Amino acid sequence: MVSFATYLFNPSYHLKMAHYLLLWFLASSYLHTSVNSCIDEERRALLTFKEDVTDPSGRLSSWVGLDCCQWKGISCNNITGRVEMMNLQNAYMYTLSAFDGDWDEMEYSSLGGKVNPSLLSLKHLNYLDLSKNDFRGISIPEFFGQIKSLRYLNLSSASFGGEIPPHLGNLPNLNYLDLGEESDYSLLELPSENLNWLSRLSSLKYLNLKGLDLSNTGVNWLNVVNMLPFLVELHLSSCQIQSLPPPGNISLASLLILDVSFNDLKFPFPEWFFNLTNLRKLDLRGNSLSGPFPIEFESLKSLEHLDLSFNSLKGQVPKLRGSFCNLKILNLAQNQFDGGIQELLGGLSSCPNSVLESLDLSSNMLNSQLPASLGMLRNLKFLTLYNNNMNGSIPESLGQLSQLVHLDLSFNPWEGFLTESHFINLTRLKYFAVGRVDPNPILPIPLTFKVSYDWVPPFMLHKINIGYCKVGPAFGVWLQSQTKLLFVKLRATGISDSIPEDWFLKISSQAQYLDLSYNQIHGKLPLQLKFSYALILDLSHNQFHGPLPLWSGDNVVRFKLEMNSFSGPIPWNLDQKFPKLESLYLAENHLNGTIPPSICNMRNLLVLSLRSNQLSGEFPREWSLLPDILILDAAYNNLSGKLPSSMGALGSLFLLKMNNNNLEGEIPLSLENCTSLRNIDLGDNKFTGKIPSWIGLNAPFVSILRLRSNFLSGHIPQELCNLENLHILDLALNRFSGTIPKCLNNVTALKLWNPLHIGLQ
Template identity: 50%
Template sequence: MDLYVYCNPHSRLIVRFLLLFYLCLNTGSVKSCMEEERQALLTFKQHLTDPSGSKFSSWVGHECCRWRGISCNDRTGHVSKLDLSNTYPTSSVDQYYWNDTEYDPSFLRVKLNPSLLALKHLTYLDLSNNEFQETHIPNFIGQLTSLSYLNLSNSYFSGEIPPSLGNLSNLNYLDLNSYYNGGVSYSKNLNWLSHLSSLKYLNLGGVNLSSTGVSWLHHVNMLPSLLELHLSNCQIDGNQLPLSLETVNLTSLLVLDISGNYFINSSFPSWFFNLSKLSLISLEHLDLSGCELRGQLIPKLVGNLCKLKSLNLGSNNFDGAGISEFMSGFSNCSYNRMESLYLSSCGLASEMPASLGMFKHLQHLDLSYNSLWGSIPDSIGNLSSLKKLDLSRNRMNGSIPKSLGQLSELVNLYLSTDEYSPEHNRWQGILTEAHFINLTSLESFRVSTEQPMSLIFKMANDWVPPFKLRTMYIVSCRVGPAFPTWLQSQTQLVDITLRNSGISGTIPEDWLMKISSRVYHIDLSYNQIRGKLPLQYRFPHLSSLDLRHNHFDGTIPPSICDMLLYTLSLRNNQLTGEFPQAWSTCWSHLAVVDVSHNNLSGNIPSSLGIPCSLRILKMNNNKFGGEIPFSLQNCSELWDIDLGGNSLTGKLPSWIGTKLHGLQILQLRSNFLSGHIPKQLCSLQRLHILDLGHNNFSGTIPTCLNNLTSLVTGLQGPWSYYRSYYEQTTIISKGTELEYSIADGAPTLIHVTNIDLSSNNLEGEVPKEICSLIALGNLNLSRNQLTGKIPSMIGNLTQLETVDLSHNYLSGEIPQSISSLNFLSHLNLSCNNLSGRIPTGNQLQTLDDPSIYQGNPSLCGFPLNKCPGDDTPSEQPYQAEDGKDHENDNGKLGFYTSVVLGFVIGFWGVCGTLILKRSWRYAYFQFFDNMKDKVALAIALKIARYQREV
């Protein structure tokens, strides 16, 4: 261009002619696709399946160089590049499920054909992100010796990596990462790597290298040109780290990722950070996250790597080290280049030092999931390049500094914690406009505090924020009472959470109208918002709507089916009317429906199961009538059903046990259901909460309850629950409603084990098989017509906390084994025909309320009246902590006291009188003198008579 500008007009004409001639010459030299290579590609295609048809739709005609994924050399016409990789966006379903994945239909499948060997000039091969399941990487790949780029990552290859890949001596780039498809590849020996002397990029992530011993590092060390090394999740353990490494060739290494390996309780070898032996002076990115490293040495050693731009030491345990240890290491560097510092879940326990401001170039700082305390230092305002700050799930307290408002580059600000995390930030104080004054780039803001309403948003009514948020998460902070006007300016929101924020009144309609076209998540739960449901606008992308615990009234409009919802929670409002009947189009998407604790009436619509993607269905505590819809059997993925507290009639369908195999929670209490309890329920191996109480069930308790695996062997994971939904379930225990939740951090609900068949018309005996449910925590069979004895092995249920067998016709003695229930805190055996002595010992001694056993006239023992023949009082003596019977000690003391007093009184009563009264004393001794004479005379007469007889 410079030549063209400065040349004279004639010269410019010559230049134009030369350029045109060159282009024509160059274009004319391009050759069409080689027929041999075209046939090879078609043969290759025949052995693959392309469900979408998009990959090979252009593979027609003779010009293969124009086919999708094919590139040819401009001069020779030979195929030089084959790119059939699969790039696809994450499914929206993946945002809400732990285990569900929608596979992209453009995945290639089946196997690779060696016809590729005809492409002798192929330099670039990318088959990543496909589905060649249960097939090995073919050996013939090692014969494509012209390759400089090979990417087979995440394509479900399995088995041993072929050593023939060592023949690809021209390779610059090799990616065999298999972590994201299960990590089923392995290598016993990495000798083949030493032949790839030109390699600049190597990724063996997810490849099992546990059998390579310490040799893996020696073979990697033979790659002098290597710039990037990725060995994450390769099952390398601490024994595979050599104690020393004499010669090092990795002097050009820029990126090192060995995260996710098993250096359990190992201190990483110091030679790794010793610049005199391992010259990693060029290292810019280091990832040692998830390696289970321990000790406070590593934070100091990494400071020797002065050129680091990115450091990830997350998910290790540095034994309460502080951030200052990291600061001190880098203080030796003349120039600090750090841009990304990830120290999440490191066991850090300290204040945030003011020296944090030294990282002038820092863009990403993640200190989440630690035990940091204190306030954020004002020096945080010096990090002018900061784009992400994550302090969530710590123990931070105090106020939030106004200096945060100076971070004009900040995009993500996370100061939150969830309700169930063991670590809680305890923010307090007031947030004003000054805290946000220059946050012009802010897109995601998350804040919450442990003490509700201790952090207050106090902005002027006319304040307009300088940012446009996309994600907002404000929990347990005071934002109300009025719906904040500053929030109404946020029209770019796609994810909204304003939970427990003290908001009352109605939602502004104009704000809803502005955000309705793009928002996909709304959570306004636990406020005092009133009015009709805000569904008058079309929300084409709304997938989650949580309005529980508010004051919404009116009906649920049928227009709700215009939204492609995955979760719908309207729990605990004042909604009335019938549940919309024509919901067949909704149920193909909905995974969670919670309309419990309202005033809804009518029948549960049969359309809810046609089709059905439900996981959680909660319609309890309403006024629904009719029978349980037959169509519900189509919801084979259901794991939680709660229809209790309604007026349902009919029988309990047997298909619940045969069709809903994954069911974990079944609650139907307080209805009018009748008939027998179907034995098919015993097939629900994952069931851990069964509540059929307060119905009209008759017949016997199924003897197959020991088939409920989760109540026999204990709750085994993984347990399915909806990822974005904080599920709530009410359990009746000890006569009290107890609320349990399941959420990220502490899924307490999955630890509840409960069988409640109370207040029915069940008869027969308590099945002895119930004693096999050793993981059972709560058992309630009260208020039935059960007969027979309490199973003798009830003591096997070692996890029992509550037992209620009251108001039945049980007879016989209470088994002694019940005294071995060490966790028992509530027992009710009243109103039966039990007899004999009440067992004693262990936990039973703390249950001293007589009402536990009342209504059993033939029972005796503590805490009732004593049994016949007992020598001890009915009320057992108090046993002190020293184990001695102090009541018996007190009895002995009283006995000895009485004896002594009696002796003293008797002695002085007689002797004292004789001493003090003379006439009594003379008479007393005269009496003994007369008695002496009479006794002497009698003895003399006896002796004389004896002598005469002799």
């Protein structure tokens, strides 16, 4: 048996014991700090801060308990337990959309109120981010200038206002300062000492003053910035800068990124600007730059990103020979460049190894063919030639751009064919656009997809945008295989095939936009589908038949099925299927039955188009439930009974077309509330009573008034003479008495008016 003494004098035993003791010590230390890692004084300071902050969405609801280091947005030092970071940026991403409530959601998730000085108790705080919140114009707290440990301060897009406290210049360790405003307009103002406080931030590497008015600073802003020896990144977008200061002792040797976009800068630039030879990114978009591309830009040989979009540059697209071999992103969109891009591509491809990844030449006046040398840009990921006048055939060398992700060739009059060779190596392609994709093009373009029906492309697109060029007649395998689509527009593409139900089923789970309009697609649609993310569903102007599909979508705002051959009744529960619907187009089908009352529960409805069907029965009585309806077109049906007395009660109607039905009774008096009416057509019905005088008094913008073929009687009201915008007046085939108001001859806008049809003098 091994004695205790053997262990006692065994070196390996002692080594193992030392390891066990060390592990025990580390574990107990970890447990100790994890339980008591939050300093009590700092925890109380944070709770005091929380008391003064408004938090409608409960983002700080985790701020309970003893361990503040576990609270959302708070980070502590692992050893000392001191609070080092407060990241309270509003993480809600606002996407500018006309169709949803993103702005309300962002406001709801924003912090506001006051910023309590209790934060001064956080002696080791080096990171403070309050960006993208809403402090409703309150001043930036002066005490921020006393938090000497701060290295990172982000107050951007948080609606702080008033003068910027110069006390911020007392932060010697600050590396990052962001006071920018995403809306391009800042509530902040410069203090009386102008920007001199900035010069004391000797450690600053990042500065963003976007939206701050610097128009009255003269050369001061440049002199101050020049005193920041370590500045790497400078953002002065939308600062109302009208010119760059003249030559001086300007170095800015450390500057790598310069953004002076959306100001009022003009050429020529001073010499010091072109001595910024270390620049990697230069953003000059949205200024007042005009004339040809300055040759002096060739001195900026380190540039990787150059943006000159949204200016008025003219002449040939620059050659960019030799000096721009480091360029990864080039944006010359929204200028007035003309000619071709042969020399540009030649210059870029002359580099030993072109690294260009993004080329945007959209919305210029380019008017030549696309050269085959395009295929030499093997690293290209983003290419857009949108909205030019480029013509001829598209070269097959396009298919060699194996890194390409985004390709937009739309709004150019291409001709010829797109074949499988054009796409042979585009394995990464996610976005593809070609043709005229505007709603009302002048003519289709003579471009045809010439691929075999069974061709399976090497890509899986997320967005396809093709309009007014020939893809059909078949809905081939290359389209059927695209089942990951978020955005689909195949408008007027000559498809006269049926589409497999399985394709609709696969894209419905993620599609946000679906437009297959103006084709000759036939067959039945899947009866039930849920489009969880879709905003727009447009299958109008096709040859679909069968019952209306019982589709649904919580976010759908526009549903267009007009000009097909659908039959049967309108589903009774559309309000539940599409709770946010704003536009419903079912015109020119073969629908029958009554208009379901549930349509009046669609509180967001702006447009209801039911024209040219076989609908019967009375119009729903619950009309007053639609507060914002603008357009109602139920003409050319078999509707009967009276119009609801509540029609127009909320005054939003812009266009009312109920002609060619069997409606009776008097024109509802409640329509007098609709002061924005432009078009009233109640002709070819059985209305009785008089023409209401409110049409000339309360609806001054009416341009079309058509009441023909009814049983209206009485005098034609003099008030109609007040309709200065009246183009068409048709009162024929009624039972009026008296004389025609002579003042109608003074309505100079009238284009169609024949008093003989009324039967009066």
